[in-house]
Amino acid sequence: MDKLLPFAFICLTSFFTLTNPLGTMPVFLSMTKGMSKQERKEIVRRATIISFIILLCFTVGGQVLFTLFGISANGFRIAAGFIILKIGFDMLHAQYSNTKLKEEEMKVYARDISITPLSIPMLCGPGAIANGIMLMEDANTWAMKGILIGSIAVIYLLTFVVLNASTRLVDFLGETGNNVMMRLMGLILMVIAVECFVSGLKPILIDIIRAGNGLL
Secondary structure (H helix, E strand, O other), X not given: OOOHHHHHHHHHHHHHHHHOHHHHHHHXXXXXXXXXXXXXXXXXXXXXXXXXXXXXXXHHHHHHHHHHHOOOHHHHHHHHHHHHHHHHHHHHOOOOOOOOOOHHHHHHHHHHHHHOOXXXXXXXXXXXXXXXXXXXXXXXXXXXXXXXXXXXXXXXXXXXXXXXXXXXXXXXXXXXXXXXXXXXXXXXXXXXXXXXXXXXXHHHHHHHHHHHHHHO
């Protein structure tokens, strides 16, 4: 019990920080401008379920997959940086407005954003995946593994509640508020993308420099 409680606390706090539903909330509102509450709820439900499944799969077998395909967490961060940068650029130019989309196009759009960017890389990014793999390596008992998996489920249930409640803010924002928020969050996302890219590229460059010095 002395080990289980601190481990549970680490799992919950780290995943909540990395998932960051509160930070995702303004982006979600901006991208779903013009949608009904039911459509937003469906996007949140789909995004949280997909995120839970992906993170669970990587947590349980991520190290095997990374080794099998020769993928590194740093490479994953660099790829995520490019994705977030493109998303932020589109939002900065208000290209996520969907008020003119037809009903069928709206359904396709809703399916798309529930996977990218909401699920990947925002709710289930490289940080959360790397954290899950690391914590699974530290979980040396079945009780700790159960706590880890249960913590992931709790975090995404909480994420669903937070994002679903955020739809009520739309009534207070209005058209102008949504446009301002979209551009502001687009700029913030571009900054996050640069940080994500640099955090993945820096260790790779350090390894290259060390290897070069070793040859000299």
